[in-house]
Amino acid sequence: MPLPAGVYRADHVGSFLRPKPLLSEREKLDTNSISLPELRKLEDAHIADVVAKQIQNGIQSVTDGEFRRAWFHIDFLQHVEGVERHGALASTNVTSHGQTPPKIVVVGKLGHPKPIQVDDYKFVESEVAKVVAGQDSNKKKITTKVCIPSPTMVHFRGGREAISAEAYPELDAFFEDLVTVYQKEIQDLYEAGCRFVQLDDTNLAYLCDEGMRSEAAKRHGEDPQKLTKQYAALINKAISKRPSDMVVGIHLCRGNFRSQWFAEGGYEPVAEVLFKELDVDVYFLEYDDERSGDFAPLRFLPENKTVVLGVMSSKKAALDDKEAMIRRLNEAATFCPRGLDQLCLSHQCGFSSTQEGNDLTEEEQWAKVRLEVEIAKQVWGEDLSV
Numbered sequence: 001m002p003l004p005a006g007v008y009r010a011d012h013v014g015s016f017l018r019p020k021p022l023l024s025e026r027e028k029l030d031t032n033s034i035s036l037p038e039l040r041k042l043e044d045a046h047i048a049d050v051v052a053k054q055i056q057n058g059i060q061s062v063t064d065g066e067f068r069r070a071w072f073h074i075d076f077l078q079h080v081e082g083v084e085r086h087g088a089l090a091s092t093n094v095t096s097h098g099q100t101p102p103k104i105v106v107v108g109k110l111g112h113p114k115p116i117q118v119d120d121y122k123f124v125e126s127e128v129a130k131v132v133a134g135q136d137s138n139k140k141k142i143t144t145k146v147c148i149p150s151p152t153m154v155h156f157r158g159g160r161e162a163i164s165a166e167a168y169p170e171l172d173a174f175f176e177d178l179v180t181v182y183q184k185e186i187q188d189l190y191e192a193g194c195r196f197v198q199l200d201d202t203n204l205a206y207l208c209d210e211g212m213r214s215e216a217a218k219r220h221g222e223d224p225q226k227l228t229k230q231y232a233a234l235i236n237k238a239i240s241k242r243p244s245d246m247v248v249g250i251h252l253c254r255g256n257f258r259s260q261w262f263a264e265g266g267y268e269p270v271a272e273v274l275f276k277e278l279d280v281d282v283y284f285l286e287y288d289d290e291r292s293g294d295f296a297p298l299r300f301l302p303e304n305k306t307v308v309l310g311v312m313s314s315k316k317a318a319l320d321d322k323e324a325m326i327r328r329l330n331e332a333a334t335f336c337p338r339g340l341d342q343l344c345l346s347h348q349c350g351f352s353s354t355q356e357g358n359d360l361t362e363e364e365q366w367a368k369v370r371l372e373v374e375i376a377k378q379v380w381g382e383d384l385s386v
Helices: 020-031 036-056 118-133 171-192 210-220 224-238 268-276 296-300 322-333 362-380
Strands: 081-088 102-111 146-149 196-201 247-252 282-286 306-312 343-347
Touching (some): 020 036, 118 171, 171 224, 210 224, 322 343, 322 362
Parallel strands (some): 247 282
Antiparallel strands (some): 081 102
C-alpha cells in the first residue's frame, strides 16, 4: 500500500532554527524600528534559503521552517477574527528560562474574513518550483507542507475563562464557529494548490500526562477521557470538508521549548481514540525517549494509516545512534498491522517550535537531517516516497 501523498520515509515536523540575522531584525518590531513589509522581505530571503537547504539535505516534504512565527501556534491563531493575545498563561509549564506561553483569549465571535496561510504557502511553493527547475533529470517528488495549530489549541489551555461569555454563552456555538474557521482555511489552502496540511497538537499528548489530565479535569470540569473524545470530534469536523486528494496529518508533542519538555506519559490513555476515531491520514508521534512510553499503543493503528515515528531527537546536538534508531523502528513495526510499511522516520518535533530554537547549531541540525535520510534509505530503500 503506497504512502499518503506528501508523506516520505524521511520526514519532519516543520520548524527549523531561525537564522540569527532574522531574529535580530524581528526584535526591532517592538520598537517600530522595522516595518512589517521590510520584515517580510527579509523573511522571504531566509525562507528561500531554508527551502533550498531542505531539498539539498534530502527532505522532500518542505515547509517555510516556521520562519514567520515566534510561536508555533500563536502567530496563526491571533489572525482568527475574535481571537487576541493577552499576556501569558498562568501555567505549570514554566520553562527553565522563566517563560510561560502567551495566552490566547476569545474576545468576540470567531470568524475567517480572509485566508491566513495562503500567501505563505504560495511563496514556499514558488521557491520549491525554482529549486526543482534547477535539478537534473532525476527529479524527486517534492511536497509543500503547511503546518497550522490544531483547533484544540484555542480551548485546552484557557478553557471557559478564556472565552467571552457575551459572545458565547454556550460553548457549543463556540465550537461550531471554530470548526467553520478551520474548514474555510483548509478550503482556501486547497484552492491555492496545497495538498498537505499538518495540525500541530500538544493537547492530546498532554492528556497522556497524569498530572496534566488532573489539571484539565479541574479546568474544564470534564473527565479527561471525555475531553479526548470531544477533541477528536472537533478535529474531525474541522477537516470533514477537505477534498479527497488533500492529505491531513497530526503531530503530537509533549513540549519543545529550547530543548525543554513539559509532559510525560505513554500514549495509552488516548491511543484508542487517537487511532480509531481521529479521521487523519498520518500521525507524527513523539517517541524520542522514555517519556513517550512504549510502542504498544500502535496496536490500535488501522491498516490504512501511517505513523511518522519521531524516534530521533531535535532536542540534542549529538547525532542519534544509527543502529539504535533502526532497532527502534523494527520494534515499533511489530505492533503495526503491516509492519515497517506503515512507518516513516522523523525527529520527535521541529528544531524550533518557538523562535528561540533548541540548543544546537544550524550545522548540527542539518547533520541530523542528513543522518535521518541515510537511516531511512537503509531501512526502506532509495525511493523515500514509497
